[in-house]
Amino acid sequence: MRKFLLWASVLFSLSTMVQKTPYEQSGKKETTTYTAAISYYEHLAKEYNEAKLLTYGLTDFGKPLHLLVLSKDKIFDPVAIKRSNKRVLLINNGIHPGEPEGIDASMMLARDLLQKHQLPKDVVICIIPIYNIDGSFNRTSTSRANQNGPAAYGFRGNSKNLDLNRDFIKTDSKNSAAFQQIFNSWQPEIFVDTHTSNGADYQYVMTLIPTQKDKLNPLLSNYLTQVLVPDLYQGMEKQGYPMVPYVNAIGETPESGITGFIESPRYSTGYTTLHNTIGFMPETHMLKDYHLRVDATYKLLEQYIHITQRDAKIIGENKRKADEAVAVQKIFPLAWKLNQAEYTDLRFKGYEAGKKTSAVSGADRLYYDRSKPYTRNIKEWNKFEPAVTVEKPIAYIIPKAWDRVIELLKLNNVKLKQLKADTRITVESYYIADFKTTTRPYEGHYLHSGLKVEPVFQDLQYYAGDYVVYVNQPTNRYIVETLEPQATDSFFNWNFFDSILDRKEHFSAYVFEDTAAELLKKNPKLKAALETKKATDSTFAKNPAAQLDFVYKNSDYYEKTHNRYPIGRLISAQELDLK
Template sequence: MISTLLLSALLSLGNPGQDNPKFITPYEKGNGNQTATYDEAIGWYQQLDEAYEEVKMMPYGATDVGRPLHLVVVSTDKDFDPASIHQKNKRVLLIQNGIHPGEPEGIDATMMLVRDYLQDKKLRKQLDNVVLAIIPVYNIGGALNRNSHTRTNQNGPEEYGFRGNARNLDLNRDFIKTDSRNAQTFHQIFREWDPDVFMDNHTSNGADYQHVMTLIATQHNKLHPALAGYLNGKMVPTLYKGMEQDKFPMMPYMNHVGDTPEQGIIGFMESPRYATGYTALYHTIGFVPETHMLKPFKQRVQATYKLMENMIETVHHDADEIGKLRQQAKQQSLTQKQFAMDWKLDTTKVAKVPFLGYAAKYKPSEVSGHERLYYDRKEPYKTKLNYYDAFTPTITVEKPVAYIIPQAWREVIERLKLNKVEMQQLQRDTTITLDTYYITDYKTGQRPYEGHYLHTNVSVETKRMPRQFFKGDYVVYLNQPSNRFLVETLEPQAVDSYFNWNFFDSILMQKEYFSSYVFEDLAATYLKQNLELRQKLEARKKQDPEFAKSARAQLDFVYRNSPHYEYTYQMYPVGRLMQDVKLPL
């Protein structure tokens, strides 16, 4: 008969870390349906830091709720300097948890994962060339706002955090506009550690199906071609194969065309407001795991653990290849001339992906009496779905030599500094001839979105003109690692440009105007001196009867085409320097 002591030892081998009760996680102490609180998670990592020289937990900066944002680094050679780590040709895997604290699987799975990799020699070997950088809980304000009801569509845990942070911001929409202190601190972490691979753990909403895990990978059309080839051709297939072997067959994120998955699914085009859209600007391969909300919490935690395990193994195996491809992408982006600003789905390109679903059916609603959708779990099925994951650019711009940004736009300057953008300042007032955009059209949302009234469908007209700049204004050359970030934030037509996020809205309001009885005489004199404008005015009256009836409209026409009209109205203040000229820097 096996002794009680021996049996305990054998059991502990199946779950590394259980031999040290100090590092059993709050999740493991519970019933499989409980998640660690923020304080429990931070306290647990503090103890891990004290016990292992290979672990260092750093308070990096502020969050909106007043608690610091921590980064936990696991480095088996005890080197915690990001520059030194990259010089050693090690890969950095950044894992972020709790951006939506009601989706907490990553918080619990990562705690167990770190412990197991420290205590299991075989697993630990994979960290020889991989350093783990972990944000234990990103949305701290949301994590502290615990409840049991707001995740209506979700099966556990018993309590969880809230999606909005302390300012009720969805932090997964804040990576460009950076309204939160959380995002400001994230930029500091991200730019300092320059991760090669990024994971942001989530839980999905949507259809019901058999898969526990779905996955969003960085949209390959937005990555450098070399990285995109590796991602689609090797990395993603490896992860899918590993999860299949671990009995968690995976699907792409269920962004389906119709009400149910049968009509096909569309790849997620993440703009830079989202975590992986932002990280792609710096040639970091990003992933958003999305566990299925209706699966038991314990299964979701297990699936998240297994995916991170497969991710570490893949990054370890392909460490040199990932490093070389990223370096290639970084170098080539320095001289890249054209950048895409917006994209559309290419429906002519379609792949087939295996899918494990449940039959979608309809029955009368007990609430409304109308027909309602439900999924019949008694009728599982296996099929292949159309997968549309190719996007083509709709707007492309030529990269300027430099942007010149008047210092008055301090909110924009502050965000560039947070992203460690290299900038110089003019040392004296100077006139510079450069390209300037005029905003000719745009649409604005009628309801607020994350604290802003977003602009879309922006049209611009480019004018080459001399402009006065002042000592202290910023010159930002584009032969730097932040190229892509700069283009996607400073080009007004880009989806998540600072213009679209309302940082330049004051240019959209005219400041000066005219009184009709005063301008009448000036307009008449100006038309006598400008026969071409007179001809345009007469032509417009013939073409537009309403215009011909309105004396005010005709005066306005002359005003807008005269020197009296303010040239700064709808003039985008960021200048585009298209030729390299000597500036007083």
């Protein structure tokens, strides 16, 4: 009997050790590795039937993206979960593996919820253990020069050197495609993407970036600003971690004031906003001790679970009504601007900033004096207004050749139809009149911006198998903000359509001179337009080549597809023969 009790005691001790995370075993000084994290979650899933570890697709690193699902009712099918009217909270960790607090906090939180039988009744919790698996293997202690621990951590870029928090629209990485498969399968109402800050020094351990309130559907925005965010702040204050909005200072120090963060769809919470999901980017302060950053993240995740369970019914109703509203919404913002005239006073706990002589350059340098904490009001500008809007068409018509666009629309639950037969359709086409392009690559692209378009109605030939996307869906925001070229993170701005921007045919001047003369003789309007251009533009008047090109571009010889955005807008209702 004594031997049996001793053996049972050893087994219990071993089980307890296995359930301690690598972070805890290190004395709270180290973050887990990818291999250890997945092994840990596999153990939890084997030990508790309320947990299941799933895999989705492959990442650029060749490993699948894992998803731990915690379900009190032991239901792990997202369709069945939605049918049973449960909420879904999705937590994403390690998008920047050098910011690993969420990785360690989520491991402990999952264990504690299972061990203590504290899983919420009406909320299914989904955890991506480490999103940027590639970067987590690139482990050093120096890549984040301003950060206080842990002992070693991963790198921001993935194995293609992509910042995955800029990849949610262009989807250059397999990681992004796998994430979108998870997101659009589980359709979370609340999304949390854990991070660590850079920037000014101040007293707070935790700062918070919610989905930009002005971009959200009004129902969701009202709940976010009036209930969810205030309750998160109150809950964290009680836990000993007062919070402040992310310190996006407009000057050198926070005293100059801060602005809200406008997350375009390239970012995780900008992407989730397109799907009427309320998103959060908590940012712990880089200079606070690592164990405090992990603890603050743990406690904030607890708050999300508590509030989502408490408000499960209203969160679900808000999401349903927002989806219905977006399906019939007519006007869509494509870009945003900060209202610089409106601000609020924000109570802020900082440190006095000063200047002293740099030991490197001998010039004055900034420093914060932690022996001089202060509490004072600073200005916060956080009202954004539409800078560009568009009225949605009845549908977009996409030639099947643009298969990458079709692939991403399908990945995002967009309903598409196809033409049964070759058909001529009257559409509104955009001609690209002007745009700017970066002179250096950004995340692997020479990004476009400042786009101007000239809409023209045309009767165009489409072919069997070409796609028709009706804009009457809950996914309308994703449809419009990717397919309208003026949108900040449109597929056009991410270079999906650059091949339309150059000519495929031209002319030999000595031959076309005679053709142009004949055109001017037969077309008085064209001749008048040429003369007017010469009379009003002195540079043009002195440039024979430009004049010849003018005639060419205003003739039938000039290719109509040059600079024509290939996705047509169906404006007038037409009966189409669809598969």
